[in-house]
Amino acid sequence: MSASFPQAAAVELRNAQQRRNLRTATTTIRAKRARVVAEVDDWEALREAGARIKDEALARLDVHLERLEASVTAAGGTVHWARDAAEANAIVARLVREAGSDEVIKVKSMATDEIGLNAALAAEGITAHETDLAELIVQLAGDRPSHILVPAIHRNRVEIRDLFRDRFGEPRLTSDPAELTAAARRHLRERFLRVGVGVSGANFACADTGAVCVVESEGNGRMCTTLPHTLITVMGIEKVLPRFDDLGVMLRLLPRSSTGERMNPYTSLWTGVTPGDGPQAFHLVLLDNGRTATLADPVGRQALRCIRCSACLNVCPVYERAGGHAYGSTYPGPIGAILAPQLAGLRDHASLPWASSLCGACYEVCPVRIDIPSVLVHLRGRIVREQGAPASERLAMQALARVFASRRRYEAAQRGRRLTRLAAHLPGPLRAWSEVREPPRAPAETFRDWWRSRT
Numbered sequence: 223m224s225a226s227f228p229q230a231a232a233v234e235l236r237n238a239q240q241r242r243n244l245r246t247a248t249t250t251i252r253a254k255r256a257r258v259v260a261e262v263d264d265w266e267a268l269r270e271a272g273a274r275i276k277d278e279a280l281a282r283l284d285v286h287l288e289r290l291e292a293s294v295t296a297a298g299g300t301v302h303w304a305r306d307a308a309e310a311n312a313i314v315a316r317l318v319r320e321a322g323s324d325e326v327i328k329v330k331s332m333a334t335d336e337i338g339l340n341a342a343l344a345a346e347g348i349t350a351h352e353t354d355l356a357e358l359i360v361q362l363a364g365d366r367p368s369h370i371l372v373p374a375i376h377r378n379r380v381e382i383r384d385l386f387r388d389r390f391g392e393p394r395l396t397s398d399p400a401e402l403t404a405a406a407r408r409h410l411r412e413r414f415l416r417v418g419v420g421v422s423g424a425n426f427a428c429a430d431t432g433a434v435c436v437v438e439s440e441g442n443g444r445m446c447t448t449l450p451h452t453l454i455t456v457m458g459i460e461k462v463l464p465r466f467d468d469l470g471v472m473l474r475l476l477p478r479s480s481t482g483e484r485m486n487p488y489t490s491l492w493t494g495v496t497p498g499d500g501p502q503a504f505h506l507v508l509l510d511n512g513r514t515a516t517l518a519d520p521v522g523r524q525a526l527r528c529i530r531c532s533a534c535l536n537v538c539p540v541y542e543r544a545g546g547h548a549y550g551s552t553y554p555g556p557i558g559a560i561l562a563p564q565l566a567g568l569r570d571h572a573s574l575p576w577a578s579s580l581c582g583a584c585y586e587v588c589p590v591r592i593d594i595p596s597v598l599v600h601l602r603g604r605i606v607r608e609q610g611a612p613a614s615e616r617l618a619m620q621a622l623a624r625v626f627a628s629r630r631r632y633e634a635a636q637r638g639r640r641l642t643r644l645a646a647h648l649p650g651p652l653r654a655w656s657e658v659r660e661p662p663r664a665p666a667e668t669f670r671d672w673w674r675s676r677t
């Protein structure tokens with residue numbers, strides 16, 4: 223089990239450079255998003271439509287998935303079902319070997335990060351080459367992603383220049399973005415042309431036609447989904463849309479919410495296999511890995527609407543300070559705080575639903591209207607009911623219950639200046655709470671005393 227959020231955040235908060243990098247990056251993306259969202263007159267109606275489409279898909283997920291399987295199969299693809307990460311990884315490794323390769327080129331994909339595909343392939347002697355620039359930076363640095371959309375958001379240009387100088391053996395590289403991109407392109411181009419198996423995730427898949435959609439900004443995804451002879455797509459089962467036409471709504475919501483663009487530069491769509499054009503073998507791996515269990519929770523299931531735009535991360539004051547690594551999960555930020563504990567089980571990420579001030583900024587920006595604060599509170603309740611509250615909290619609640627149960631004690635507590643002083647300097651492990659809070663000063667006269675003096 224990884225460190226709890228408070229422990230991990232305490233470590234991350236000491237990294238002042240990372241905090242500066244995050245503040246600069248999230249402020250920029252936030253402003254871009256706000257500008258392009260303000261251009262759309264019917265943005266709220268669009269959000270409603272996005273939420274409805276996702277809810278419709280989730281309400282009859284089994285039916286839509288079987289339709290998707292039939293459509294993909296009819297178009298020449300093959301569908302595989304994976305209950306968990308181990309099954310999905312084994313399927314992908316087998317398919318790569320059957321394709322006669324020991325390398326794959328990868329499109330950025332949260333689903334494959336979630337199942338630890340790169341490490342599982344490495345254990346089978348298969349090398350995975352990340353081709354998204356930020357994922358490449360993370361891979362070359364032996365680092366972990368810290369953002370859904372910009373996995374290397376915690377690194378600045380100078381850090382990336384030093385990394386590229388070292389890994390690519392190009393000591394004269396400057397931190398000019400064009401130079402850094404060109405260096406990455408030189409590194410990747412040869413792999414695009416050589417490696418025969420591509421691995422992608424999917425932003426959406428349409429049940430009625432079998433079309434799979436990947437949305438990206440760099441063109442590396444287009445290369446990975448068109449150049450290799452075999453394409454393997456690992457997709458969470460919640461990504462299915464009932465109809466091809468639903469893409470009209472989703473493709474207006476996603477780019478504006480994620481990169482702050484009216485339309486992303488590359489939207490790749492493919493349906494099965496087209497003889498003589500693009501990959502001649504297409505495999506779609508449908509991944510459950512905790513999604514069915516999440517669907518069983520009537521409040522928590524709305525997390526499955528998520529289209530991974532990362533708008534909630536960019537507005538979250540907790541994420542901006544603590545950074546993505548503190549969450550100890552593939553999915554950081556507000557969506558991570560509700561998705562990770564549900565996918566992996568509440569025991570594994572029990573501290574995450576508390577990694578929020580419940581300010582509600584995440585709900586306001588979410589393009590599919592996931593009420594993250596309500597889900598956070600709901601999960602806190604579930605965790606306390608299932609695992610029990612900490613002893614200190616139980617004691618505090620018992621004491622409060624005694625105070626509230628008796629009018630005499632309640633009135634005494636209201637006058638209790640000593641109580642206020644105590645709350646300002648709590649002892650032992652409770653000190654962390656009182657150190658960062660200023661209790662209100664007790665008034666000279668309580669309302670009850672004032673009322674009595676006038677009646």
Ligand code: SF4
Pocket residue numbers: 479527528529530531532533534535557584587588589590591592
């Ligand atoms: S929860 Fe909403 S805002 Fe956050 S990543 Fe998912 S779709 Fe985007």
